[in-house]
Amino acid sequence: MGRFHRHDDGTAHSHDDLPAGDHSHGHSHDPGDHSGYQTGPDRVEVLERIFDENDKTAAANRDSFAVSGVCAVNLMSSPGAGKTTLLRETLQRMAGELRIGIIEGDIETSLDADRLAGFGAQIALINTGNGFGGECHLDAPMVGSALPRLALGDLDLVIIENVGNLVCPAEFDVGEHARAMVYAITEGEEKPLKYPVMFRSCDLVLVNKMDLLPYLGFDMDAFLASLRAVNPAAAVIQVSARTGEGVDAWCDWLRARLAEVR
Amino acid sequence: MHELSLCGSIANIVTRHAAGRPVSVIHVQVGQLRQVVPDTLVFCWELVSEGTPLAGSRIDVEGVPARMRCRACGHVAEVGDLPVFACRDCGSIDAEVISGEEFMVTSLDLAAAPDGAAAPDGAVAPDGAVPDGEANEGAST
Numbered sequence: 001m002g003r004f005h006r007h008d009d010g011t012a013h014s015h016d017d018l019p020a021g022d023h024s025h026g027h028s029h030d031p032g033d034h035s036g037y038q039t040g041p042d043r044v045e046v047l048e049r050i051f052d053e054n055d056k057t058a059a060a061n062r063d064s065f066a067v068s069g070v071c072a073v074n075l076m077s078s079p080g081a082g083k084t085t086l087l088r089e090t091l092q093r094m095a096g097e098l099r100i101g102i103i104e105g106d107i108e109t110s111l112d113a114d115r116l117a118g119f120g121a122q123i124a125l126i127n128t129g130n131g132f133g134g135e136c137h138l139d140a141p142m143v144g145s146a147l148p149r150l151a152l153g154d155l156d157l158v159i160i161e162n163v164g165n166l167v168c169p170a171e172f173d174v175g176e177h178a179r180a181m182v183y184a185i186t187e188g189e190e191k192p193l194k195y196p197v198m199f200r201s202c203d204l205v206l207v208n209k210m211d212l213l214p215y216l217g218f219d220m221d222a223f224l225a226s227l228r229a230v231n232p233a234a235a236v237i238q239v240s241a242r243t244g245e246g247v248d249a250w251c252d253w254l255r256a257r258l259a260e261v262r
Numbered sequence: 263m264h265e266l267s268l269c270g271s272i273a274n275i276v277t278r279h280a281a282g283r284p285v286s287v288i289h290v291q292v293g294q295l296r297q298v299v300p301d302t303l304v305f306c307w308e309l310v311s312e313g314t315p316l317a318g319s320r321i322d323v324e325g326v327p328a329r330m331r332c333r334a335c336g337h338v339a340e341v342g343d344l345p346v347f348a349c350r351d352c353g354s355i356d357a358e359v360i361s362g363e364e365f366m367v368t369s370l371d372l373a374a375a376p377d378g379a380a381a382p383d384g385a386v387a388p389d390g391a392v393p394d395g396e397a398n399e400g401a402s403t
Contacts, residue, residue, distance in 0.1 A: 042372050043371055043372070044279050044280065044283075045368070045369050046275060046279050046366075046367040046370060047366060047368055047369075048275050048279075048366055048367050050268055050271050050272055050367060051365060053274060054271065135266075137264055167264075167297050168297070170297070171264060171296070171297060172264075193344065193345055196345035197295060197296075197297050200345075200347075228355065229345070229346040229347065230346070232348075232355035232356075
């Protein structure tokens with residue numbers, strides 16, 4: 001499908017295969033013209049991004065983090081990939097070193113927040129259930145609503161544990177400084193090609209459940225090739241949240257992100 | 263199902279731009295790299311708009327294919343169905359997405375006023391009813 005156009009004389013057509021930036025075709029795009037979409041009494045031009053509302057709140061969240069010198073990391077994965085187990089290991093290693101806050105997103109229950117209690121972190125739970133069955137992601141207003149429940153001035157690092165889902169969370173900027181995802185090798189090698197938006201959006205992919213590698217026919221090279229096809233720049237750390245393998249490297253990555261913010 | 267919350271954002275945008283005028287069609291651009299399912303968006307809009315002044319309006323989705331440009335050789339190509347972001351010409355992985363991430367309300371079609379005063383093309387609503395379908399004449403197909 002090309003760029004569909006309606007002109008003021010009533011004709012309409014679409015342009016295929018226009019190189020980006022080359023948009024010359026006989027009418028001007030001076031401010032006030034916008035002839036790509038008919039204006040008049042029965043058509044109102046809008047041209048407004050639907051994510052603007054979310055992104056403005058995300059920017060405000062980012063400002064709140066910045067004012068307190070806090071680094072915020074958005075941690076995403078499919079359900080059951082091991083985010084909460086990884087966070088337990090992370091808190092055990094870093095609680096004495098960094099002051100950590102967790103924003104815990106779940107459609108229902110405080111089960112994950114309960115699992116993270118007792119490690120010295122501040123925890124703010126967001127249940128996204130809203131009567132329609134629950135939002136499948138955290139958005140910027142939800143994270144913003146949790147910020148007053150964290151004493152940001154007393155924190156170094158905030159980890160936002162998103163709702164387990166490989167689709168929707170990737171679409172929403174919540175005001176984080178970096179995005180990491182936990183991907184379990186039980187999920188199969190081809191997932192980056194099936195969920196490219198999620199894998200493309202991440203700065204780091206933690207390849208988890210490495211302790212299961214001997215029992216699975218998992219082809220790491222095939223997975224990395226899939227990942228590189230959609231996101232050549234992502235860092236990769238192989239971990240086992242259960243055995244602790246690789247968790248120190250993840251902690252180093254978090255320290256480096258904090259150093260970037262400060 | 264994030265289409266439901268996205269419809270809430272769309273409703274805010276449409277309400278602001280419609281400024282009280284009745285709306286028949288909401289034109290929305292959805293890039294291929296947006297994980298927005300058009301049918302779900304259309305269905306969720308019915309749920310979200312029901313019982314509001316926007317009830318009866320519908321969303322018309324224009325898809326935008328994903329395209330990328332190679333920073334190494336300048337080659338421009340459609341990404342296609344397989345989400346591989348390496349240059350189709352030289353193989354470089356240093357490529358940028360130049361379209362396909364759009365998600366915006368581009369325009370609104372206003373419905374004919376109930377008294378027919380603003381009805382386009384001579385379409386006059388009988389008995390003050392909004393002419394279902396007729397009000398959409400001239401919309402892109």
